[in-house]
Amino acid sequence: MDEMLKRFGADPxxxxxxxxxxAQAEAILGIHGVSVTARDITSPSGRAGRSEVEKHFRxxxxxxxxxxxxxxxxxxNPVTVxxxxxxNRLFGRA
Amino acid sequence: MNSTNGVxxxxxxxxxxxxxxxxxxxxxxxxxxxxxxxxxxxGPVYRFEMPDEDTQLSRQSFPRDYALxxxxxxxxxxxxxxxxxxxxxxRPAWYVNWQFPNEDAECETAxxxxxxxxxxxxxxxxxxxxxxxxxDFRPTRIVACQPI
Numbered sequence: 729m730d731e732m733l734k735r736f737g738a739d740p741x742x743x744x745x746x747x748x749x750x751a752q753a754e755a756i757l758g759i760h761g762v763s764v765t766a767r768d769i770t771s772p773s774g775r776a777g778r779s780e781v782e783k784h785f786r787x788x789x790x791x792x793x794x795x796x797x798x799x800x801x802x803x804x805n806p807v808t809v810x811x812x813x814x815x816n817r818l819f820g821r822a
Numbered sequence: 823m824n825s826t827n828g829v830x831x832x833x834x835x836x837x838x839x840x841x842x843x844x845x846x847x848x849x850x851x852x853x854x855x856x857x858x859x860x861x862x863x864x865g866p867v868y869r870f871e872m873p874d875e876d877t878q879l880s881r882q883s884f885p886r887d888y889a890l891x892x893x894x895x896x897x898x899x900x901x902x903x904x905x906x907x908x909x910x911x912x913r914p915a916w917y918v919n920w921q922f923p924n925e926d927a928e929c930e931t932a933x934x935x936x937x938x939x940x941x942x943x944x945x946x947x948x949x950x951x952x953x954x955x956x957x958d959f960r961p962t963r964i965v966a967c968q969p970i
Contacts, residue, residue, distance in 0.1 A: 736851065736876070736879040736880045736882060737879070737880050737881065737882030738880075739882060741882065745882075748953075749852040749853075752852065752853055753850075753852070755915075756847060756850065756854070756915055756917045757850065757917045757919075758917075762852060763850065763851040763852045765851070769876055770876070771876040771877060771879065771880035772880050773880065789921070790850070790917075790919055791919065791920040791921060792847070792848055792849045792850055792856070792917075792918065792919075792920050793848040793849065793856070793918065793920050793932070793935060794848055794849025794850075794855060794856040795849060795850075795851070796920060798849075798850065798851065
């Protein structure tokens with residue numbers, strides 16, 4: 729069964745915002761990417777099957793003590809408007 | 823600020839946190855959400871976490887609120903040592919990728935880590951940070967918490 733990845737929040741995100749988050753993750757996790765989780769959440773979120781996301785972006789397992797199902801979706805650098813649109817579309821927020 | 827997760831803020835606004843000099847990150851979502859950091863060599867050590875984490879994250883924006891709980895000054899070193907038995911530490915910031923060679927190693931480490939984190943006192947400060955990775959933690963608001 730395909731793992732369901734969730735990205736917190738229901739609104740589409742700009743390329744600039746995704747780029748900022750990706751740069752931050754690169755500094756701390758060593759991956760230029762943004763956070764998603766496969767854990768169950770009830771807060772508003774965008775959702776996408778892992779296999780669908782992996783057709784376009786690499787998904788790294790980056791579990792933490794807090795969230796064993798945390799993953800990082802690696803984004804190209806720079807994060808273009810087209811990349812942001814694809815990312816938002818995948819997570820149903822376009 | 824309303825009371826959240828047992829944190830009861832007062833109007834006191836002590837400052838002087840500066841930028842953390844060391845940090846171990848045990849939770850992350852577009853930035854640290856949970857962990858331990860220290861301000862200055864031999865300086866105060868705090869366990870930090872986001873009250874109502876999922877609700878805050880679903881806002882998709884900064885600032886974020888963090889509750890700080892004091893730990894013994896040597897807690898960060900002991901935490902690093904406990905984790906380093908199976909994982910490779912990095913300084914000054916270490917994102918702990920919670921993956922172990924086997925289940926025994928994970929259970930043993932989790933037990934040690936949780937014991938150290940449990941030494942934390944009650945929430946002492948509620949801190950609002952506009953945005954931060956490791957190097958740009960600049961709280962815009964620091965609220966002292968009353969004992970629960």
